[in-house]
Amino acid sequence: MDEHDTPLLSLPTPGPFMRRLGVWVSLILGLGFAAPTSSQQGARSCDLCHGELEFLRQHAPDLDAARRMQVTQGGVEATAHAEYTCADCHGGFSAWPHPDGGTTESCVSCHEEQDTAWSRSIHAEPETGEPAECASCHTVHEVAWAEDLAEGPDMIRMNAGCVSCHQASAFASFDAHADSVSCAGCHSAHETRTVDSPDALMAPLRQVETCGSCHEDVATEAMDDAHGEALAEDGPETLTELEGLGHDGAPSCTTCHSGHGIVAVDGPFALDETGTCGTCHEHAVETFDDSYHGQATALGSEDVASCSDCHGTHGVFGEDDPRSMIHQANLVESCGTCHEESRAAFVQYQPHADHNDRENYPAVYWSYRAMTALLLGVFSVFGIHSALWVMRLALDARRQPVGGDG
């Protein structure tokens, strides 16, 4: 064909009659080639029109509506609804032109359980904005398999969908869960609740169960340690309530690990343990920072002991608890992890010595004061010695003006 601006041969825009004729011709030809089963036959015949955007556009109010209607059986076969035909959901559309009174099944007719869960979620009755319904997350026709939503590209797409509304809750790029855990994995797919709800999967006392569904060992350990027992005792029902307790509250999983900025524990998390534990244990970190362990940690040493190396991670107990790594009976072994020749005298070292605490650390208290006095004394004497020297020379110079014969 010539590529002129105006085609050499041109047809008039088809009128209503021509369009209908075209459809009928297509239908007849289509039916002739269609596969033998009746339902697929029906579906294939839907494709004849619903596969053609140009055709749909002529019948739909606008292009967007036309695009929504552009659904083929082949397309649906790639989704979780593969074994269903158009007519399984859309009844009364078999004739064309479609008669009035066609019905479309709602999702609930099959997914009753999910609908019940959803109806209890914040998505059904949000405090602001429109409810997030089935299609808001799942789309209408491109529904993914539930298994696919747990991992892989479909999960990432679904997570992106959640984030499109919940921007503030997006995973940090470094988050260990980013690209590997779905939002629904922790927040429930259908019975999603807010931080104010005691029924949320992420409610403080339910985190052990929720996080433990993957991290079984640590969750069980954490539940029974000093942090876990204190949390159970505090009993905050919601995350909001836990946060309200501030530094007086015991930690749940997310208190230390955060929700959407989870750092891999074998890397940066280990280096910033003082930052994490120090949120509540301020004084312990202050005294630790004065020790070689703390100083080398602050400068990025991974070899030197930080909080968890001595106290454990999810089995943290007070020093009076025999289960504790820092219980008197366990110290030689705990310190011995790094210091091979650890012995009873060796573990009398005080990793959190406070040079201002005379009662508990008299030796450190007095040596610190003696050293401070020595420094002040020496610098005072020689500082004054130097200052007076300059002053004397300056006075002499004034008495004997520059250029004088001296």
Next chain:
Amino acid sequence: MTPATRQAALEPTIALDSAQRGEGPYIWRFTLFHRLTHAVVIISFFLLTLTGLPLRFSGAAWAPPLIWLFGGVEMAGSIHRFAALLTFGYFGAHLSWIAVRFVRSKNRWSMFWGPDSMIPQPRDVVDFYRQVKWYFGKGPRPQFPRFSYMEKFDYFAVFWGVFIIGGSGLLLWFPEFFSRWMPGWIFNVATVIHADEALLASGFIFTIHFFNVNLRPEKFPLDAVMFHGRATKSYMEEEHSLLLDELDLDDHGPVSTVPMTDALAPAPTRTQTLIAAALGFAGLGTGLLCVGLILWAVVFS
């Protein structure tokens, strides 16, 4: 200040190195052994300070980049221990030198007592008293023998420092070993002493010692006598006039009975002067930088 040096100090072409100012022949002040020892002291001391300060002030903003320059905490620790070995090395070498001189010297006790000794003498107390009187205009400027009381303080500060910092450092280097005889809290005390004594040592060297030997108005900005080993007669008149009185300069030969050869020296060559100035200013600059870092950490902590 004598008229000659005052005049020299007013000359626009005054020597940068105060050991080369004024008149007169050059006189040897430090032997090659002394100067090499001092050079090793400088190198080891800076290595110790630069790798130790970031640990002492680990919360300061400059600490991580400085430790990074030394290749991380572990590497900096190795350098620190290597410099500690250098320190024990020069300390041992110096003690050996004293022993050898003591055996060989005809007048061996003059090393330990008298006007040429490093050991503080009764006259040093008097000198200090005279110095204070001079400060307040109540007397003339005191005249010093071979070593002034300030130089003796600096000298014994190194002894004190090597014992205290070196000893506590060994405890912290081998805590498991020493815990065979000592309770663990000793290492807490050792940490405090090591850190604060080191702060005292570096702070003292980089301010008081630098002032006494380089930065006070008579010597500003540099005295390189410890690098090229000699100083002018004018310099000796001003700094160690009592020693000069004993020197018979016309004799051109050894004039002292002390274990050190006091003799006329050739003027330092241009190359020697440049090298001495470069070393001196490198040390001064690095030391003052350390003072800046310490003040920074103290002020912003």
